[in-house]
Amino acid sequence: MENFLQELNKSQQDAVLYNEGPSLVIAGAGSGKTRVLTYKIATLLESGYAPYNILALTFTNKAAREMKERIAGLVGLPLASRLWMGTFHSVFSRILRANADRIGFTSDFTIYDSSDSRSLIKSIVKDKGLDDKLYKPSSVQAIISNAKNALITPAAYLLNKELMESDMYSKRPLIQEIYQTYWNRCLRAGAMDFDDLLLYTNILFRDHADVLERYRSIFRFVLVDEYQDTNFAQHLIVRQLAREHGRICVVGDDAQSIYSFRGANISNILNLKDEYPGCRTFKLEQNYRSTRNIVSAANSLIEKNKEQIRKNVYSENAEGSKIEVLNAYSDYEEGYFVANRILEMHSSDGYVFNDFAILYRTNAQSRIFEEALRKRSIPYRIYGGLSFYQRKEIKDVISYFRLAVNPHDEEALKRIINYPARGIGDTTLGKIIECGVKHDVSLWQVIVSPLEYALPVNSGTLGKLQKFRELIEDFIEENRSLDAMEIAEIIIRRSGIFKEIFSDRSVENISRQENIQELMNGIQEYCSNRREEGNEHISLVDFLAEISLATDQDTEEDGTSDKVTMMTVHASKGLEFKNVFVVGLEEDLFPSSLSKSSESEIEEERRLLYVAITRAEENCVLSYAATRYRNGQPTAMPPSRFLKDIDPCYLKLPSALSSGNKIPGLDREPHFGKYTSHASIYRNKTTGSRSSFPMWDAEMSASTSSLKKVSSLVSSSTESEERTLTSIGNISVNARIRHDRFGEGTVVEISGEGDNCKVGVEFDQVGKKQLLLKFAKFTVI
DNA sequence: AACCTCTACGTTTTT
């Protein structure tokens, strides 16, 4: 134990060693927060706590996994793996499964992801004959989610004057009714959404004193990471578990609170001392991650916020270089600048690609950087966007899994009742739903007893439904005895998915096959991991429970590959990189146009930038573009106000336009001129003439607009029924082309017409390929 | 029921 302590500074030691009462650790960015938590848990274990007496809550699976690994390194895996450690959602879903009967569920309940719940809301709005423009499923979903986070049930909603009046004002008086129906249908389907996991935990603890008592005595010590991101429901769960005995340690940084949009409330951490009498506060202020310059720059930014706990984050590392500010004419040029800068630093400063991250405000920005990096052959990986589990073919397979575990699962059933096609169309499904609603039973119950519920369908349809029922019952039966892997294989074969997807090798099916293969590998891996931990029987339920709370952030990356990381700033929290590019620093993007209505929203955006900058260890680059494609339109973008919040003495401003310490564009309005000249660049490209910017010529020759030109010529040639198969559009046999993936090659044949038009190309590197003109991305050279 | 075309729509962040 002594040697642990030597690796900690004084304030870290104090925080680790004080375990007699409640404590709050305010941990500045890069101050070794995770280290304190892991050592604290190790200390608790040494001082006699059993691992299962310790509850440690995090916000991401990744954070939980990393911490578990580090603790395993200190005390060994057997001990570490028996800690109650995980995200709020995963830990409490476990507890809910164990006590499901107390709250009207079974332990096999399904977890709806946000698209499941949106789809259910949509279906309810439709059933009630409401206008889905007014009752937009996503807005209704947000309202319901907020209510749940505030622990307001449908019944409580009805009694809540404020909410009901607000719905009246927005001309949507029936929201409560939708909420009530949503609630009932989830209950009937045996399903919980993300918010329910926290809400029902609160209900469980509130209504069942014996259960609460039991968990209070099990969790003799409670630790919570990232407390600034807790919402009311989470805060209350923690309070119920820990306030009485007061053995709690909460870690967080108010300066890094960036999730208020989903109900996180900074006052949970700011007011903690009032809730836990005798609470001691420890501040970790030394930053070990970043250079002095980066820390100072970040400090000068966050100082502009009014709401915060004052602290003095400092670094004793090298001074480091200044934060570089890049200004580009356009979003494309921004991508080009960043890609270039990465290559420069890669070749001259000895960095590997893993040392770089590009952080942006919105996922939509990733596209341009992908393109720019791909052109320069810089390897990259993207986090976020649509996750693996959101892909259609994966959701389909998972839906079968879900039904095998819980056939009442409405969303899963709707998804695959006619996939693969078995003649049960929308009309029949509509009748089943109507029938279920009428008798207040699940869709599955209607299918099992169609006569009892007087389902109005003909005998042919009835037969099809019974065949479907037998299929699912077969899965349910097999699932009782088989392992996750075995049942998964059976389901994929007997459901007809295998036949559907693996029968041919068409372009789009190949990627589906790969995805399903990847899913199977995932199950296999999950099973072997669980076996290592000493479980013999690994059921499908367990696997589903795991993946319904997994995000693509959690998919294992092979640490061997050397790639630039791209992700949103939100996703980067808790990570660090040697070199960080924060891009798109423009008004209405960062800060987002949707977060400008109040000062507190602006402050949150400022914290977001603070988080982004403090990810950097050695170099940080901030970039912005004067024009950017927004909704298909090139739009003038003023630089972000945050650029002038950072003390310019920590910045290296763009040389070309830097006059003194001014940020180009901040104090004047030159963009209109630049913007128009840019619009003309775009025009020039489509008409084929050359722009006057050399860099554009070099970089944009393989642009999407020239691709468009090819395909538009192709379709015009089909219109005139032209069948010259030696040339089509501006492609002809013997033409040289460049393909994004396959490199350069020579066209050897042209066949088909219209959308089926194919070109055979002999590539220099990879041999002959048939390219479907409709899809292939290449340019004639 | 599958396929296609057209239009409308939206762009915040995530367990």
Add this chain to the structure above:
DNA sequence: CGTAGAGGTT
């Protein structure tokens, strides 16, 4: 610009 969803067509 890109997609998703509706609507129409085979």
